[in-house]
Amino acid sequence: MSKLHNVRGRITYISSHAKQENLYAVYETTDRHYWTELARFNQQEFLKSGTEGKCIEARELIIALPESFPDLYDPDRLLQMFTNRFKEKYGVECVSALHHNKRKTNYHIHLIFSERELLPEPIEKIATRTMFYNEQKKHVRNKKEILDDSGNVRKGCKIIKKGEVYERTLFTAKNKLFKQEHYLDEAKRFYTDLINLLIEDDKNKLHVFDKNGLYLATKKIGKNNPKAEQIKADNEVRMQWNHEVDRALVSQVPEDEIRQIKKDFITDRIRSSIKAWGNCPELLANIIRGATNRLALLIHDILTAARELKNKLFYEALEKEYGSKAVTKAEDKASVVTAPAAEELTEPEPPVTTITETVLETEATEPPKPQIPPRPVMPPKAAAFPMLQKIKITLDKQNHLIFEAERERSQLEIELSDLKGLARLTKKKELESRIATKNEEIRTLKAGLSGIVRQHGFATVQDFYTAFYTAQRAIDAYLKECAKREEAYGEKATPKAETMHNKIKRYQEKADRLNANQPYRSRDKGAR
Structure with a gap:
């Protein structure tokens, strides 16, 4: 503006x-x-x-x-x-x-x-007495203040007589x-x-950037801008932060924690830097890099803890399942060993005859059937959940690739730091080259997270997860209504609800296997 x-x-x-x-x-x-x-x-x-x-x-x-x-x-x-x-x-x-x-x-x-x-x-304001104005259009007390040495009214001065309009307000x-x-x-x-x-196509719709949100805005580089290189470098570190925010959201880091890191490590530090050193744009890149590293550390801690918990629960479930099967087999063997050779034959007792009183059909009264309410209707937001679940699984797979790439990079860095003697001279360049290649691979994978959601019409990963959790709440409420109806009236859910429930269950199993770092198998294509 x-x-x-x-x-x-x-x-x-x-x-x-x-x-x-x-x-x-x-x-x-x-x-x-x-x-x-x-x-x-x-x-x-x-x-x-x-x-x-x-x-x-x-x-x-x-x-x-x-x-x-x-x-x-x-x-x-x-x-x-x-x-x-x-x-x-x-x-x-x-x-x-x-x-x-x-x-x-x-x-x-x-x-x-x-x-x-x-x-x-x-x-309109009307003068109640004669009014005098100087060259600056300011009101003065008497005529002497607007006269020159010859006694004439100076050029640019003005006299408004009594009864004339001296001010007219139009606006x-x-x-x-x-x-x-x-x-x-x-x-x-x-x-x-x-x-x-x-705009008819949802993929082409525009979005307003929220400066108070999780992401950092990039600056447009105008033609012949003398600071083009500096703006380009700043945009690069801003995009690194944005990619890290995408990964944090995929890794289930709460938005409040991301926002707090942005406030503590970017907003507050920029304010302190300006107060101490004045406006120094060259310091911005280091501030954003520090915040990005802090967010990456938080993501690593959360992912590591989540995977350890998933693995623990997974293996506990396996031990429980195989342990129960072993107990069942032992009981079966024991029953076979202690079973009697032949069963004793007993004569069946004669049936007991009872005299029942016949009641005419016209006299029988049936209790009134409760009125069954109409079946619940699936809301549009719930119907979109399976598609959103597919996108989430794709994001989880991409995040798994990033996690593995970072793990491989850490191993290379440890190997580089452990080099000694002649090996440090011969293998150093090779390891540094492999680490640089791995860094570029990680950067590309992180940038791909936003590309996945954009292909489905979402501006950011944050927008996708907002839609996903909204649809998840809607489908949970719908399935609860179907379950209550079946329990109360004995009427099964509609085929559409059953299909939806099966889809959600299948997608959840895929997500659990992926998060537990277990091999994923498709029903049709075998192991992947």
């Missing part, structure tokens, strides 16, 4: 075919005279306030649009919709223009809007919302939602 100090000049620039090579449409919610009056009123208020700097006459938003929109939507109607929606939401006048850059790679809207609203009726005060920090995020979300309504 930009502050405009010459709103009329900016409007002329964005709406002129002579100044814009690829201008498609211009739309105004009011006439140009409005902007002239607005600029004059803002300048008057700025002078009265005595504030230093430049007067802000209006503000401007630049809205980037998908490159598919020129082929799908008429420029005039598209521009009118985006401008009118803004006016309806905030109640201010706008002027907008739809452009393409020179290479036609950036389809965008320039939206200029006022911070003030036009009053229904002007507020309201500036809307404070446009000055607040959260407004820009609000506008981004507003227009992102509007753009997504026009």
Whole structure:
């Protein structure tokens, strides 16, 4: 968002075919005279306030649009919709223009809007006595203060006689919302939602970056930017943190712990660094690397503990199963040895005859059957759970590969540190090369986590897990309702519910085997 100090000049620039090579449409919610009056009123208020700097006459938003929109939507109607929606939401006048850059790679809207609203009726103040104003338009006490040495009124000074209008207010005060920090995020979300309504494919929908979330934003490198190399290096370490966050989420690290690490090792340390050393962007990379290493250590500890627990439970279950089978076989052998050679024959006792009283069918009364409520309906979020479970298993497999690669790298590093004598001269370069290759493999595998969820329409791994846990809660509630119905009325669940239950059970078994570091076998393809 930009502050405009010459709103009329900016409007002329964005709406002129002579100044814009690829201008498609211009739309105004009011006439140009409005902007002239607005600029004059803002300048008057700025002078009265005595504030230093430049007067802000209006503000401007630049809205980037998908490159598919020129082929799908008429420029005039598209521009009118985006401008009118803004006016309806905030109640201010706008002027907008739809452009393409020179290479036609950036389809965008320039939206200029006022911070003030036009009053229904002007507020006029009438002078109760003659008033004098100097060259700075400030009110002075008497006429002597605006006279020159010859007794004439100095140029630029002004006299307003009694009964004349000395102040005319056409606009309201500036809307404070446009000055607040959260407004820009609000506008981004507003227009992102509007753009997504026009995008049919879910994979192409846009997402607003949450600066208070788990991830770090990367910076755009503009053309001919002198700090391009520094920004590129910063973006690289930011992406390393983002990849580590993805892996932490896949490894079931709680979001609160990730957010706490970000606060303690990034946000607070940046604040302390600025306080101690001033604005030094070159220190940012080291701060982020330290936080990334801290998060990686937490992930390793959690994964190691989880795998040890899974293995312990798995082998305890095996021992219990095989132990019970061994006991059963021993009991069977003992029963065979101590069994009698032949059973004694006994005469069967005659059946006992009882006299029953016959009751007419018409006299018999059956208890009323309870009314069975309708079967529960599977919610849409629950229906998506099997697909989300498949994606989760894919993420777990990728995480398992990362864990194994890190384990192999640790072994190489230990081997390198243990080298002594002649072996240190002959094998050092080979081991360093293998460690570098393994580091690149780990980096690629971590980056692949976000690629897996993007293939299924999710912007981040965090968005996927939010959808996954929501669907998991919905399917658990649905299956509980089916189980209660079967227990209460003896009516089995629908085939759809049984199929869903079997799918979930099968996927859970796959996930448990994978997390327990056990070999995974498919029903159709054998061992993998």
